[in-house]
Amino acid sequence: MIRLEDVVVAYDERVILDKVNLTINDGETLAVLGGSGAGKSTILKLIIGLQRPNAGHIWVDDVDITTLTEDEFNRVRQKMGMVFQYSALFDSMSVGENVAFGLRQHTDASEADIQAAVKEKLALVGLPGTEAYMPNELSGGMKKRISLARAIAQNPTIVLYDEPTSGLDPITSGTISRLIRSMQAHLHCTSIVVTHDMESAFYVADRVALLHQGHFVEVAPTEEFKQSKNPLVQQFIHGLDMVTEEDVGGFVK
Numbered sequence: 001m002i003r004l005e006d007v008v009v010a011y012d013e014r015v016i017l018d019k020v021n022l023t024i025n026d027g028e029t030l031a032v033l034g035g036s037g038a039g040k041s042t043i044l045k046l047i048i049g050l051q052r053p054n055a056g057h058i059w060v061d062d063v064d065i066t067t068l069t070e071d072e073f074n075r076v077r078q079k080m081g082m083v084f085q086y087s088a089l090f091d092s093m094s095v096g097e098n099v100a101f102g103l104r105q106h107t108d109a110s111e112a113d114i115q116a117a118v119k120e121k122l123a124l125v126g127l128p129g130t131e132a133y134m135p136n137e138l139s140g141g142m143k144k145r146i147s148l149a150r151a152i153a154q155n156p157t158i159v160l161y162d163e164p165t166s167g168l169d170p171i172t173s174g175t176i177s178r179l180i181r182s183m184q185a186h187l188h189c190t191s192i193v194v195t196h197d198m199e200s201a202f203y204v205a206d207r208v209a210l211l212h213q214g215h216f217v218e219v220a221p222t223e224e225f226k227q228s229k230n231p232l233v234q235q236f237i238h239g240l241d242m243v244t245e246e247d248v249g250g251f252v253k
């Protein structure tokens with residue numbers, strides 16, 4: 001389980017997350033929606049320890065990660081895999097080396113075991129036999145899939161996705177969304193998917209959360225979320241400028 005408790009992130013006077021509370025249950029996929037700059041990626045960075053909150057606590061499986069030293073955090077981080085917004089593959093390494101990277105850095109696995117894991121993960125993302133390709137030979141969708149194979153190389157129990165479908169055409173986006181679902185089935189992991197892609201969010205998520213002006217203004221099972229009467233949710237889903245400030249007032253906590 002992952003739990004954010006009264007988490008604050010601020011840059012100078014600018015408060016991005018204002019005492020945010022959120023629980024992500026074991027094995028569920030939560031989609032986090034929100035406008036540009038709402039703080040969605042910040043939530044992922046906090047959980048994977050690329051950033052520390054100004055205040056509050058973040059619990060990962062009963063460990064308050066805000067109190068850990070970098071060495072202690074490295075151990076918790078082994079449970080996590082992250083798919084970065086721009087894939088973030090190492091351009092000078094082959095696909096196989098990219099996927100093997102974490103296993104080589106953080107485990108004592110034998111070369112044979114590493115090669116077997118790389119092969120298995122590439123097959124899982126639908127790109128078997130691509131070990132020798134270089135990143136610049138791949139399409140955007142393939143890069144995302146390799147990035148996913150790298151994220152799951154160490155069988156994480158938590159997978160974080162930052163805009164997994166951004167920059168992809170609708171058909172490739174659909175492929176990535178289906179992959180996220182199938183990862184869930186194969187790895188039984190807890191997943192957080194930060195996205196602007198409503199269709200993808202509704203397809204992959206058990207629950208959906210909307211971040212607005214420093215708070216989660218709605219967190220609900222996907223079908224309930226779609227039917228929410230919260231005008232901020234409806235405005236976000238339909239993208240229409242049809243909600244007045246007055247309507248919204250009661251829903252901003």
Ligand SMILES: Nc1ncnc2c1ncn2[C@@H]1O[C@H](COP(=O)(O)OP(=O)(O)OP(=O)(O)O)[C@@H](O)[C@H]1O
Nearest residue numbers: 011016034035036037038039040041042043194196
């Ligand atoms: N190091 C930093 N210094 C100052 N401001 C920052 C820093 N990092 C992030 N921010 C600001 O924090 C806010 C939240 O950023 P974040 O990347 O979490 O937003 P987001 O919801 O993921 O946005 P997008 O959908 O556009 O990627 C943004 O306004 C951003 O400019």
